[in-house]
Amino acid sequence: MTTTAVAESPVNYLNVRHGVMSWLLTKDHKRIGLMYMVVVTLAFIVGAIFAGLIRIELATPEGDLVSSDTYNRLFTMHGIAMVFFVLIPAVPAILGNFVLPLMLGAKDVAFPKINLLSWYVFVVGTALTFGAMLTGGVDTGWTFYPPYSSSASDSNVFLTGIGVFVTGFSSILTGLNFMVTIHRMRAPGLTWFRLPLFVWAVYATSLVQILGTPVIAITVLMLALERVAGLGIFNPALGGDPVLFQHLFWFYSHPAVYIMILPPMGAISEVIACFSRKQIFGYSFVAFSSLAIAVFGFLVWAHHLFVAGISPYSALVFSILTYAVAVPSAVKTFNWTATMYRGAIWWKAPMIWVFGFLGLFLVGGLTGLFTAALGLDIHIHDTYFVVAHFHYIMVGGAIMGYFAGLHYWWPKMTGKMYSDAAAKVAAVLVFVGFNLTFFPQFILGYLGMPRRYHMYPPEFQVLNVMSTLGASVLGLGYLLVMIYLTYSIFWGEKAGANPWMATGLEWTTQSPPLPENFPETPIVTEGAYEYAKRETKVA
Amino acid sequence: MPNGLAAHADDHVHAHAHHPAQQHHFETLQQQAEASTLGMWLFLVTEVMFFGGLFTAYLIYRLWYPEAWAEGSRELDIRLGGFNTVVLIGSSLTMAMAVRAAQTGRRIATVVQLIATMALGLTFLVVKFFEYKSKYDLGHIPGPNFHFEGVHADQVQIFISLYFAMTGLHALHMIIGFVLMSVITWMAWKGRFSKEWYTPVEMSGLYWHFVDIVWIFLFPLLYLVDRANQLQ
Numbered sequence: 001m002t003t004t005a006v007a008e009s010p011v012n013y014l015n016v017r018h019g020v021m022s023w024l025l026t027k028d029h030k031r032i033g034l035m036y037m038v039v040v041t042l043a044f045i046v047g048a049i050f051a052g053l054i055r056i057e058l059a060t061p062e063g064d065l066v067s068s069d070t071y072n073r074l075f076t077m078h079g080i081a082m083v084f085f086v087l088i089p090a091v092p093a094i095l096g097n098f099v100l101p102l103m104l105g106a107k108d109v110a111f112p113k114i115n116l117l118s119w120y121v122f123v124v125g126t127a128l129t130f131g132a133m134l135t136g137g138v139d140t141g142w143t144f145y146p147p148y149s150s151s152a153s154d155s156n157v158f159l160t161g162i163g164v165f166v167t168g169f170s171s172i173l174t175g176l177n178f179m180v181t182i183h184r185m186r187a188p189g190l191t192w193f194r195l196p197l198f199v200w201a202v203y204a205t206s207l208v209q210i211l212g213t214p215v216i217a218i219t220v221l222m223l224a225l226e227r228v229a230g231l232g233i234f235n236p237a238l239g240g241d242p243v244l245f246q247h248l249f250w251f252y253s254h255p256a257v258y259i260m261i262l263p264p265m266g267a268i269s270e271v272i273a274c275f276s277r278k279q280i281f282g283y284s285f286v287a288f289s290s291l292a293i294a295v296f297g298f299l300v301w302a303h304h305l306f307v308a309g310i311s312p313y314s315a316l317v318f319s320i321l322t323y324a325v326a327v328p329s330a331v332k333t334f335n336w337t338a339t340m341y342r343g344a345i346w347w348k349a350p351m352i353w354v355f356g357f358l359g360l361f362l363v364g365g366l367t368g369l370f371t372a373a374l375g376l377d378i379h380i381h382d383t384y385f386v387v388a389h390f391h392y393i394m395v396g397g398a399i400m401g402y403f404a405g406l407h408y409w410w411p412k413m414t415g416k417m418y419s420d421a422a423a424k425v426a427a428v429l430v431f432v433g434f435n436l437t438f439f440p441q442f443i444l445g446y447l448g449m450p451r452r453y454h455m456y457p458p459e460f461q462v463l464n465v466m467s468t469l470g471a472s473v474l475g476l477g478y479l480l481v482m483i484y485l486t487y488s489i490f491w492g493e494k495a496g497a498n499p500w501m502a503t504g505l506e507w508t509t510q511s512p513p514l515p516e517n518f519p520e521t522p523i524v525t526e527g528a529y530e531y532a533k534r535e536t537k538v539a
Numbered sequence: 540m541p542n543g544l545a546a547h548a549d550d551h552v553h554a555h556a557h558h559p560a561q562q563h564h565f566e567t568l569q570q571q572a573e574a575s576t577l578g579m580w581l582f583l584v585t586e587v588m589f590f591g592g593l594f595t596a597y598l599i600y601r602l603w604y605p606e607a608w609a610e611g612s613r614e615l616d617i618r619l620g621g622f623n624t625v626v627l628i629g630s631s632l633t634m635a636m637a638v639r640a641a642q643t644g645r646r647i648a649t650v651v652q653l654i655a656t657m658a659l660g661l662t663f664l665v666v667k668f669f670e671y672k673s674k675y676d677l678g679h680i681p682g683p684n685f686h687f688e689g690v691h692a693d694q695v696q697i698f699i700s701l702y703f704a705m706t707g708l709h710a711l712h713m714i715i716g717f718v719l720m721s722v723i724t725w726m727a728w729k730g731r732f733s734k735e736w737y738t739p740v741e742m743s744g745l746y747w748h749f750v751d752i753v754w755i756f757l758f759p760l761l762y763l764v765d766r767a768n769q770l771q
Contacts (some may be wrong), residue, residue, distance in 0.1 A: 107564035110574040176581045184574040185564075210540055214585045218592035222704065230682035231700040232693065233596055239693045243597060521566070 009519075012415070012512040025328065027112035027448055030513065032119050034413070035095035039126055040089055041482075046130065047476065050074050055437075055471040063455040071454035072133055073155065079142030081133075083124055084164055087394055088256060091263035092209075093122070100178060102506035102513060103196050105187025105273025105522040110180040114173055122170035132156040141452065143249060146234040146242050149271025150226040161224040166501075168217045171259070175209030176513030178202055187505065189524035196504055196528040197286050198405075201266025204290035208255045208262075208297060216252035218243065219366050232247055242489050243308050250301035258297040260394055261361075262290055264401020265332060271408045272336050272501040273529040275351035278530050282335045288330035296325040306377045315374055322372035329365055333358065335439035348500070349423030353404035356431040362398025364389060367442065370476035382452075388438045396434055403427070403481065411495030415512040418488035422480065429477030436470025454469045503530055560736045569582030572738045577716035579742045583749050586712075590753060593705050597760060600697050611698030614679065619670050620762040623663050624754065630659035633752040639739035640743040646730055649740065653724040656747065660717050667710055674699070702761055709757060712750045719743050 008090045013030045023031060055076050057065040066074065101108055111223050131273050132138060138160040140149040149157050160389070182203050186195075223245065232238025234245040280286060302310055302318040304420065327532050336358065367389040371377050380386060442461035444453075450462050456464065498507040509518050526533075558568045565571040601608045638654035678686035681700040689695060723743050725731065732740060 031728065111578060112562075172585050175579060176585070179581055180574050181576045183577055184570060209587050210581055210590055214589035215592050222592070222596070225700075225704065230685075230699055231704075232681070233600075233700055233704075239604070239697055241599070241603075244596060248595065323595050516564070 001142055008510055009514060011515065012416075012510065012513050013534075014517045016515045025116075027108070027116055028515065029097050029101050029109050029115060030110065030413070032115050033094050035119055036089060036093040036097060036122070037255050038088055040094060041122060043085035043126060043130075043515055046133075047078050047086055048478065050078035052471065052475060055468040057454055058152070058456070059468045061439045061456050061458045061461050061464075063225075063331065066454065066522075068454050069139065072141075072452070073137035074453060076138050076141050077133050078250045080129060080138070080160065080164070082394075083142055083256070083260075084167055085129070087260040087398050088171060089122065090177070090260075090398070091267060091405060092202060092259070093170075095267060095402070095405045095409060096174075096178060096263060098186040098413055099506050100181060100199065100202060101185065102412075102509065102517055103504060104185050105190060105505045105518060105524065106181065106183065106185035107516045107521075108517075109177050110185055111177050115177055118170045118173040121173065122167055125165075125167030125170060127163075128166060129160050130349070132159035132163060132392055135159075143253070144220070144223060144245075145246050145249075146223060146226065147236060148380065150234060151237075157226050158227050161220045161227075165217055165220045165224070165285045168213045168220075171209050172213045172217075172497050175206035175213070179206040179210065180452075182206075184529075189522055190344070190505075193284065193287075194524055194527050195287075196261070196266075197269035197280060197290075198230065198266035201262045201269070201290045203343065204294040205259050205262045207291075210260050211298065212252040212255040212259075215248060216256075217476070219248040219252070233505055243274040243305065243310070244306055245434060246305050247302065251298070254304065255297040256300040257390075257393065258293050261396040261401070262293060264357070264398050264405065267403050267405030269332075270358055270502075271350045271354050271404050273531065274408070274500050275346045275348060275354070276340045277531045278339055278529070279527075279532060280335065280461050281338035281341075282331075283527070283529070285331055286335050289331045292328040293325065296321065296328065300325050301374055305379075306374060307381050308453070309441040312374075319372055319374050324368065324520050326365060326369060326372075333362060333365070349418075349420050349427065350404050350408040350500075352424050352427040353407055356427055356434075357397060357400040359405055359431070360392050360400060360434065363484050364392025364396050367392065380445055382450055383445035384441040384449050384451055387451050388441035388445060391441075396438075400430070402428075406485075408500070409506075410488070411499045412506055412511045412513070414489055414492070415495055415510075416488045416492030417495040418484050418492055419500060426477050426480040426484070429473055429480060433470050433473030433475070437467050437474055438470070440470075442467045501534070503528060503534070542692075558736055559707050560731070560738075568736060569612050572736070573743055575738045579745050583609060583745065586749060590705075590708065592755075593701065593708070595762075597705070600694075600701070601764075604691065604694040604697070607694030608698055610689055610691055611695040611702070612762060612764035614674075614677075614695075614699075615702070615762050616670060616673070617762050617766065619666055620758055623666050626659050626663050626666070627751050627754050630656045630663070633659065634744050634747045638741050641727065641732050641740040641746055642734065644732075644734040646732075649727045649732065652726055652739075653671070653720055653727060657717055657720050659711055660720075664710060664713060664717075667706065671703075674703075701759070705757055705761070709750065709753055710751070716743070716747050716750055719746065 013028055017026075023035060026032065026035075053066065054071070057063070057071060057074075063071070097109070133156075135158050138153070138155045138157055140153050140157055144157065144161065182195075182199060222231070226234055232240045234240045234242050236242055269280055269286055280435055300318060300322045302314060303322045306315050306319075367385070371380060371386060371389055371497070407418070407423055444460055444463050444467075447460070449456055495511050497510050499509070499511075505522055505524070506513075507517075508522065546747055561568045561571055561762055565574070579598075591685065633652050633655040637649055637656060640648035674680060676685065681696050681703065685696050685699075687695050687699075723739055737755055
């Protein structure tokens, strides 16, 4: 085994330059990835505090902690913070930025200046939106449905909308940058079917970012103009159509779910192959299922509108297409399971997060089929069933996948190793806490508890207390992750170039990598997951 | 050898000096030009989707409110709109000639054609300003003070809202293009471009043609809804 073959250089991307300005003016994709991590983590903490307040309020049936108006603002701001500032940028902008050029054997992304610009645009958008939260917040729900948002709400809709609008351009530019990078910056010999599956996933995500995000941008802009200048495009009082807003909104916001879940799926593929010590099962199926999800994802948006008065015939078509989009996700899940089958499973922390992902994503995905069914959706629409379903996908899927990837690449990013035992405890805490939080919500929703109210009938209290208890465990789990990862930066053991004995170009350079990634441009001669060719013994 | 990787001494790259415009993370100037071109096309795809939201709204309301659309469209000045269409097509011609001049390494011709393009763009914007001003004078600005004599006043307001949103967004793109071209012209004047490297001129050209094409769609959709009846 030749993991120590890399000659260590004393200079790496972290210590090559010092001072605040060396970060704020950097064009290094690795540093930009870390800068995204800082902002996203802050947004995550803010969003988690909102979630905590929501769960504390719901511990009792009465509305005793906050007023209904405050509660409306809390769940709106929780949604906006988590969707636009955590889930969408987390894996592409943090992990993608860091590992994509490394995986391609490139010195950087295709447009390093635009990459830095994306970060600044993101920060400006974050500042505007969180500024709006500090100065009164917004109470429309993260979906901004008019005419309430355009003419009735007295909260900070305009500023929040502009913040989301601005942030969208960060996402567009990142997607564009990655797509060009994947097309034009691959090392010699790195053909499309030798690419790691994470790259395929990021490519599919970029496609969604490029095609979808401009639509939400123009939609939010129209809404903002409607609110400020009194246009009537979505206002029924002036002959406009609020359902048109819902169509345009979900044309982006449903595919946005795939912006959130596809990159974590890519990370999962990397981790599963490495910790099963096997070639991924059905490489091309996993690769093309990413593209299929991106394409089908654009054809299902109206399943959010089943009760909005759309034609039953179009509802039928959208229902069938929604079932269809489950197929490529199932292909992935089966292939991951088949990869583990007869693999030599290595029980390290990243793999524990993967197990958590698989279980939660499975539940989230299957309950998505419930909501795709036209008749059943009328019963569970706008209930806690839907809340539980999308949290299983977005937290159980996307965030668990993000953590799997983060734990996998952390030694590469920092050069340090975290405590494996602590990471396993955190993974279990998060898994248990998550299920305790959200599984009761499936039952609550099925029993008919509607979402977005700050009080509820007393018979729902037991399940709600369970949920609040689970949220506390979940919060502890996340806190633990932050503690041991921070600890590892200062006191962690040196990780070495390739602590997991993984394949992939990113592991052939030192940790932390050189400022320009590789001493020499690598030449690739084989596929991404040739674990069988390596004689490795793992503990 | 781990991962089947071989050390690669790319001596052919270091054998000759890099072009001054080549950025350090590209292997060759050609790779850089290809990346820019692909990036620009992808950017234009995002622009199509961006305008697409407005075109969708336009399509739906036009199908719902055909009379109001005809009524609103008749309020627009077809002579000014037509004049601007010719001006913009002319500017695309001069832009194409600027790119050609840059490709063939003719510095002065590049600068002159770029300035001509900017002048035509400015003409368009000035005419557009007077069109907006006449709408303002008539009280046709959407919002609480909107004033329109006719049976379908509310629906006409949606038409005029879309008119302002679409042409306003288009004008904003022209202003951005104008700024872009000022920089490119300055670079051309300083002799930064050559037969080997003229990517920025080419990219600005792509952008400008796109803005032009948007107008080619906007003009008939907004100005020519019901002109056939007028001619009879």
